[in-house]
Amino acid sequence: MSEALATGGPPARRARRNWVPYALLAPGLLWLIVFFAVPTLSLVSQSLQTGDVYNGYVLTWNVQTYVDALSTYWPQMVRSLVYAGLATVFTLLLGYPLAWFIAHRSGRFKNVLLVLVVAPFFTSFLIRTLAWQTILGNGGLLESTMSWLHLTWLLHGFESFLGLVNLGTGNQLLYTPFAVVSGLTYNFLPFMVLPLYANIERLDLRLVEAASDLYATPFHAFRRVIWPLSLPGVVAGTLLTFIPAAGDYINSVLLGSTQTVMIGQVIDSQFLRVLNYPLAAALSVVLMAVIIGLVMAYVRRAGTEELV
């Protein structure tokens, strides 16, 4: 962090022209107030209204909508949080070594690798998710590669295993929770890698040497020295992954089945097809509240206030 931030930023001589910062802030903040803050209130209000699309809505403080929404759609809500949580753990497990590799072991290829981490963003999210259909689908790339390696038994074994534990039909990878979570993991991996990289790059590797001089095993050096120091990056990365993943439904629609419906999908169809606005709004409010609650508990637990 720069000194400017530590001291509260601004040189004192500017203090007299006090209208300048407000003039700079006004257009942007106004936009966010009108099109972010006000809509959030309007969402809460919509969730407490009764009526229908044709006769209009009246604010009746009808809390029953929330009871109905949760009693009907709690499985999808829980599933979204579980899938997003799993995807976050996997992105961390995959992203940490990658970030370490780019930061400390890639030499002069560092910039090239960083570009390649970001580059997939420029092919649409949807196209890349559809590519996983091509890879995982029956007769797709994975199956042909496996049969070329004479490993088809391994693939089919895994598929039967998924079927046995009731996570699929037993003869395919695509359209299973496995496919949805892999899709989420893949799609949000860069969101994990970039903050981790920014943090890990600043770590002083001599700390590891110091730890091993003090007879720490590599594992202990990591656990007691490196991991605590990289926590701010881990927190930022997990938040940037978990929050969008919990609301995402592109992966569950394109790679999943009716058994993998996530809450975003329910909100989308209630709003745009069923036209049950109060119910959809209530689900949105609950999702938002659950996420804020989890994030606050998590940030307090992780003991860092450095967000993003």
Place this chain on the structure above:
Amino acid sequence: MTWIRRHLVIVIGLLVMAYILLPNLVVLAYSFNKPNGRLNITWQQFSLDAWLHPCNSPGICTSVGLSLKIGIIASLTATVLGTLVAFALGRHRFRGRAGTNLLIFMPMATPEVVMGSSLLTLFIALGVGTGQTTILIAHIMFCLSFVVVTVKARIASLDPRLEEAAADLYANPLQAFRRVTFPLVAPGIAAGAMLAFSLSFDDYIITNFNASPSSVTFPMYIWGAAQRGVPVQVNVIGSIMFLGAVAFVAFGQVLASRRERAGTA
């Protein structure tokens, strides 16, 4: 064994890198496929058809055009508004800083489905019909915070003494801004604008809530096509975007390293 232990992080790193890039390579490879029927999933035969006729699927080029138009207008507007906010946060003292930071942070911490649906409730309550304008409003809103964060980081990394030096050399505040501060912040602004454009061009969820059947963006077109089989042309456009972005960045890198070399020589 020691070799494995020493190079483990490199091996894992490269494998994860492959996981990140595999779908893009699949998209590129299958843009040369000539599928039998509607599904572009199994490889049939090599063909340049889709590359030679990228618009040869009804509605695809109109939707790309709309996405480009919305992406450009939204990213430019968000960049201007966001840069102003970033300068206020990075260079000025004012009351309400904490509230401002919270307002900037919240859109990034809100799932898209919540933002999209809450904007829709506002438009419903106001009786505003959805379409291109509402998509634009939504895109400027969610791009804004990302521009602020990107530009603010750049401003925070600047040495404030440079501006003081300019003032010592009798530059008035406007000149100091125009000749010193702005050129130094410009790369951050450009990065923010690029980020905003890619976010806007790629957005499906928020757009879908605030669009109408007559305003189909490229992601909405793909979503619709996904139900019945995606035409190969979609792979072509995705690949063009990917290769274009890589080429753009590579070009920038070459330019920067050449300038650096010229500077040290």
